[in-house]
Amino acid sequence: MSSTATKTKPSTNPKKKKKQQQKSAAKKSSAGDATGDSKQKRLATDPPLECSKSDFDSLLVDASGLADYGEASSELIDCARYGEVDAVRAILDVWSPGKSKDGDLPLESGQPARIVDAADASGSTPLHKACANKHSSTARLLLSRGADAHALNDSGNTPLHWAASAGGSDCVGLLLDHADALHSLGRGGRLDVLLKNGFGRSALTEAFASGDTATVQHVLNHDSAEEDRLIGGLDRKDASEGEADEVAEGKSEGAGEKSDDEKGIVHEFDFLRCSEEGEAVDSNERPTVLIRELVSGMKSMRGNDCQGSSASRLYIHLSFSRNPQPIKHADDPFGQAPEDDTTGLGIWCASLVMARWLASPSMVERMAGRRVRELGAGCAIPSLAAAVHGSPAEVIATDLNPETVENIRHNVELNSSTSRAAKLSAATIDWGDESTYPPDPVDYVLCSDCIYQRDIVPLLRKVVSGVLAPGGTFLYVAPDGGRDGLPAFISSMGKNGFERAGGREAPEGYRSNPLRSGDGEDCFLHFHELASTRYVLYEFRKC
Known part of the structure; x- marks a missing residue:
């Protein structure tokens, strides 16, 4: 009929x-x-x-x-x-x-x-x-x-x-x-x-x-x-019972008593819960990484998000405008000076992809006993993934904004009991000031999605060259498009003292849900662009 x-x-x-x-x-x-x-x-x-x-x-x-x-x-x-x-x-x-x-x-x-x-x-x-x-x-x-x-x-x-x-x-x-x-x-x-x-x-x-x-x-x-339903009850849902709950309540050892405005959001990540193909891997013995983010509510202002629809920007605002800790320059997270940039207080999905890469067996083996620096570390997810899953001699996560560096120190403390790195710490580096560079060059430099304005290109190349030892490796992860200056940066890193040693699209598993809870709704609310964006893993070697 x-x-x-x-x-x-x-x-x-x-x-x-x-x-x-x-x-x-x-x-x-x-x-x-x-x-x-x-x-x-x-x-x-x-x-x-x-x-x-x-x-x-x-x-x-x-x-x-x-x-x-x-x-x-x-x-x-x-x-x-x-x-x-x-x-x-x-x-x-x-x-x-x-x-x-x-x-x-x-x-x-x-x-x-x-x-x-x-x-x-x-x-x-x-x-x-x-x-x-x-x-x-x-x-x-x-x-x-x-x-x-x-x-x-x-x-x-x-x-x-x-x-x-x-x-x-x-x-x-x-x-x-x-x-x-x-x-x-x-x-x-x-x-x-x-x-x-x-x-x-x-x-x-x-x-x-x-x-x-x-x-x-x-x-x-x-x-x-x-909005209360969108964000209510999510602040500690990712974290496991026990240590993560104590951290979220401000009761962990060394954390001191914290007010309600200083708790932040603690996520618990399992970077090995899926294979590179995106298939679930069953195990209760894997180490996890605890990360506190102090979200500025302005994630929509960076990179591809700036080009999104008004509804997308509204959703990002509703989902992320928690401001659990008072943040300077909240209305202008990039600020008027580099040290005013508070965008590192939130988690960017490229850093989750980088963390999956560093937790892979091949990278754990390569970085064993090596000295590692992360630039523009934000919440320091890659650094902490390298320290928890591998055994580097030294891992130091760096940034410039004081609030961001302080939050890195907090996250270092959260993971101190599970870190296998001989040394794990936070530090301040001003890319434009060579006096802030570490005195001893390192074997690996990490950076995730830090090129989103063309004028950053020479600064990032300068600091990578100044921090990395000859023969050392620079690892960079970014979306495959939508970043002003990214093509110029990738091109510049393949010449004049550097050579490109690799570049491939991130496997599907690197873009899968990294939360230990496996809660798909929470992953979407916090990291909605992770599964829908293509990321590229770049590798360069200093000659």
Whole structure:
């Protein structure tokens, strides 16, 4: 059975208030009125017929000819899948309770009384199917006829999950508005955009993964996407019980008693939990790395993030504007002088990729007994990964901003009991001041995603040359594009006293979830660009 319009069959396999006034102001400034947030929420109503009256009469005859409830429900699900809205209308007209050709309700045991919510073998309803394929008129009709917008299939997906995953902004807006309108009438609850499915993914996660800006705006503008819910309870969720919990509470040895404003966010990373191919590796014996970040709330200002959509920047602001410790220059994290740059107080995904590289068996073997310096270390994740997983003679993480260097010292202390480096410490280096360079050159220099302005190129080359011993190795990790000056830097590092010894795209496993907890939602909230960005591992040797 089909309507007169020919449909192309799409795939049905889905991808896997702060205060209310502040939240509303942020939405208006970033997302504008694109989602119609200011409009009154209304119940869905039947869309108009798309076919002629005579064609619809034929569809009614076809619907009446279906053998039984089972055949009718199967046909309804298929028609919803392909967006055949008038065929869906005909089946509902004939087979809904009170209209069935056989009288009242279907006789089959275990079937729902309302055919509008009939489910297939995986528990998916016609509304799931329509939303998965972005058929907004069909979804509107189903909702108007009483379809359950909260229905869960066997994987825990609601129609909203599938609509968001498909980037179906019209369906997403329709579902949210309809449920809100029902709620205002006392006829049900609102949809929850942070409700996780069986894979640990919410509609918010699916919306961002879809890459559709309008879909993201609809989800972000919903009342269930309150900032307090987005960030609440996440500060210590990554850290394991015991030491990490004590650290987060400011009770670890040497940490002293800390106020609520000084706790920061402690993550626990397992850089060997996945193979290079991204496959999970089972083991409870691997060492982990504890990292505190003191987020400035301005991650969206650096590199590729500057080029993102307004919705993406809004999401980054909502997800990261915690400011657990007072930070100078929070409104301008780059500052007017190099020492004012507070961007190192947050974790950048390139450093996670670098840490995976350094934790690999081949790099552990190469760096055994070697002296290592990290430049622009930020939270010092690569340095600490090298110290915890390997056995270097010396690892010193360096930066310039005083708050950043102090946070490095804190992270060094967090990992002092698991470090296998003979020496592990933090230090200050001003790239433009040779007097701050260490007196003895080192064997390895590490740096992650530090070229994001062209005028940094000569400075970074200067400090690498001044710190690295002849025959030493410089390792650099960065996204494969979107960094002003990166091509010039890579070119300059392959000549005039240096040679390029290697360069390859980071394996898929290096971009997988590095959190020990394995919580995909937390990984996405904190490091959403990790899985979606291609990174390159560069290696240079000083002649």
